[in-house]
Amino acid sequence: MSEVMERRPDAAARAVDLDAIVVGGGLGGLYALNRLRKLGLKARVFEAGSGVGGTWFWNRYPGARCDVESLEYSYAFDNDLQQEWHWPERYGNQSEILAYINHVADRFDLRKDVQLNTRVTSASFDPAVNKWTVRTDQGDVVTAPFCIMATGNLSTPRVPDFKGIERFKGKWYHSGLWPHEGVDFTGLRVAVIGTGSSGVQMIPLIAKQAKHLHVFQRTANFSLPARNAPMDPVREASHKAEYVERRAAAMLTPFCIAGHPAPTKSALDVPEDERNAQYEAKWAEGGSISFLYSYTDLLVNKEANDTASEFVRNKIRSIVKDQAVAELLAPKDHPIGTKRLCLDTNYYETYNRDNVTLVDVRSAPIQELTETGVRTSAGEYEFDAIVFATGFDAMTGALREIDIRVGNGPTLAEKWANGPTTYLGLMISGFPNMFVITGPGSPSVKTQMIAAIEQHMNWIGDCVAYLRERDLKRIEPSQKAEEEWVQHVNDVADSTLYPMANSWYLGSNIPGKPRVFMPYVGGFVPYKAKCDAVAANGYEGFVLSR
Numbered sequence: 001m002s003e004v005m006e007r008r009p010d011a012a013a014r015a016v017d018l019d020a021i022v023v024g025g026g027l028g029g030l031y032a033l034n035r036l037r038k039l040g041l042k043a044r045v046f047e048a049g050s051g052v053g054g055t056w057f058w059n060r061y062p063g064a065r066c067d068v069e070s071l072e073y074s075y076a077f078d079n080d081l082q083q084e085w086h087w088p089e090r091y092g093n094q095s096e097i098l099a100y101i102n103h104v105a106d107r108f109d110l111r112k113d114v115q116l117n118t119r120v121t122s123a124s125f126d127p128a129v130n131k132w133t134v135r136t137d138q139g140d141v142v143t144a145p146f147c148i149m150a151t152g153n154l155s156t157p158r159v160p161d162f163k164g165i166e167r168f169k170g171k172w173y174h175s176g177l178w179p180h181e182g183v184d185f186t187g188l189r190v191a192v193i194g195t196g197s198s199g200v201q202m203i204p205l206i207a208k209q210a211k212h213l214h215v216f217q218r219t220a221n222f223s224l225p226a227r228n229a230p231m232d233p234v235r236e237a238s239h240k241a242e243y244v245e246r247r248a249a250a251m252l253t254p255f256c257i258a259g260h261p262a263p264t265k266s267a268l269d270v271p272e273d274e275r276n277a278q279y280e281a282k283w284a285e286g287g288s289i290s291f292l293y294s295y296t297d298l299l300v301n302k303e304a305n306d307t308a309s310e311f312v313r314n315k316i317r318s319i320v321k322d323q324a325v326a327e328l329l330a331p332k333d334h335p336i337g338t339k340r341l342c343l344d345t346n347y348y349e350t351y352n353r354d355n356v357t358l359v360d361v362r363s364a365p366i367q368e369l370t371e372t373g374v375r376t377s378a379g380e381y382e383f384d385a386i387v388f389a390t391g392f393d394a395m396t397g398a399l400r401e402i403d404i405r406v407g408n409g410p411t412l413a414e415k416w417a418n419g420p421t422t423y424l425g426l427m428i429s430g431f432p433n434m435f436v437i438t439g440p441g442s443p444s445v446k447t448q449m450i451a452a453i454e455q456h457m458n459w460i461g462d463c464v465a466y467l468r469e470r471d472l473k474r475i476e477p478s479q480k481a482e483e484e485w486v487q488h489v490n491d492v493a494d495s496t497l498y499p500m501a502n503s504w505y506l507g508s509n510i511p512g513k514p515r516v517f518m519p520y521v522g523g524f525v526p527y528k529a530k531c532d533a534v535a536a537n538g539y540e541g542f543v544l545s546r
């Protein structure tokens with residue numbers, strides 16, 4: 001960690017005027033800083049954590065690993081960077097990805113403009129001077145014409161408000177706020193609550209350490225084997241030889257990941273044995289994208305999806321020895337892929353261990369935490385440690401926590417009381433000169449996130465350059481353009497099976513959150529084409545002014 005990062009300037013020295021303020025020092029914020037610097041802008045990043053890395057800084061739970069392959073899940077903006085970096089495994093784990101992000105921060109000398117340990121508390125736009133004033137919990141007051149929210153999609157961890165949580169005498173943890181020194185569960189009685197991607201990754205590893213592990217499952221989730229392995233040097237070399245072409249090819253896929261030939265057939269147009277052989281091959285290969293890309297219609301046709309869902313249910317039944325447990329683990333309430341499809345290493349196998357018990361909290365919900373553990377409507381369980389793998393206030397949580405307003409107008413949280421509205425997921429009408437990286441209404445979490453970040457920030461950089469070249473001081477979407485985009489995002493989601501699942505895509509994991517499908521699932525290609533056309537047409541749908 002550099003000296004510059006740790007130095008805490010005094011309050012007076014911190015009242016500064018910049019060209020752009022970036023909120024968040026993860027993959028989005030760091031790339032934003034790099035891009036803004038290339039335009040000659042003076043920018044500063046504010047980051048709440050004590051290090052850069054965002055998601056990969058906070059999520060240090062056992063088994064934390066990306067579900068996109070490491071050769072894909074990295075920045076594309078600098079060919080030397082992608083040629084030089086060596087990923088040791090097929091999928092990067094948390095510490096490898098964090099090391100990569102720190103390497104990027106050093107290599108591009110980003111740290112001197114990143115202020116750590118600083119949480120942005122408010123951002124207010126003064127229409128008289130067309131400037132944002134951002135305040136932080138460290139007393140900073142910073143002004144700039146542009147504010148870029150790189151606040152992340154899964155950055156507001158959520159611990160359910162269980163009655164009695166303060167009484168619990170053991171230790172509790174959340175996957176997204178994991179202690180840096182790690183946690184040793186050896187010999188302990190442990191509960192994991194939640195079976196999303198985080199739970200599915202940590203459960204096999206905690207089971208190996210704990211005296212006994214109880215997994216509290218409310219909704220069974222589909223998971224596929226990741227088939228992680230050490231990086232194959234031949235594969236790495238051939239990938240690197242074609243890196244630039246592969247990145248370009250990725251931009252022509254729905255999710256910005258190259259190497260998976262587009263499906264050509266409906267699942268219903270092939271005989272059952274051929275279909276199952278196809279699923280079997282994908283299961284053996286590992287990875288979620290390739291599995292869901294087996295046929296054209298797995299995410300739009302329930303009957304087609306049933307074939308894939310049933311294949312995976314049968315796999316669960318074949319792996320888990322106790323058939324009652326297998327049936328509980330086999331999801332029946334949503335089509336495969338409509339909640340984030342998990343990738344695991346020995347997840348279902350873990351339920352064959354003698355020291356692991358699955359607790360169904362759908363039929364017998366958790367009522368409260370007690371001094372010694374968890375009480376459900378079916379009984380009481382004693383624990384030394386409880387792990388909440390209960391997810392995040394996704395996509396809007398981090399933005400709603402900041403007091404964002406224009407003049408004396410309503411806050412962004414108030415504007416979004418009935419669900420987030422944006423134009424292209426990039427900007428919000430009524431909030432000029434504030435850009436969001438991978439905001440709701442953009443493909444974001446339905447793509448390779450780093451590619452989505454780069455596409456957004458390149459668009460934002462071009463937009464800022466366009467305004468500055470023309471001495472334009474202000475940009476915001478028209479109400480009409482925003483309404484039409486929101487309608488389009490909803491129409492596209494409604495043409496798929498996604499709304500059939502109660503997922504964080506819909507905000508349904510947060511009590512009281514409006515049920516609105518947040519990511520754009522029309523695919524990256526049409527989305528980028530729309531963004532590019534909007535820019536080429538003089539920022540169509542936006543109001544630009546002096």
Ligand code: N01
Binds near residue numbers: 175
């Ligand atoms: O969170 P989740 P996550 N009582 O919201 C349960 C990314 N990610 O941290 O489904 C009992 O998916 C909840 O149950 P239900 C990835 O995009 C990626 O696991 O709401 N249970 C669910 O089982 C992912 O999708 C990677 O009924 C409660 C779980 O907690 C996203 O982050 C790794 C409960 C939450 O699952 C979020 O994943 C990790 C309650 N009161 C994360 N409240 C990789 O790249 C919630 N639950 C591999």
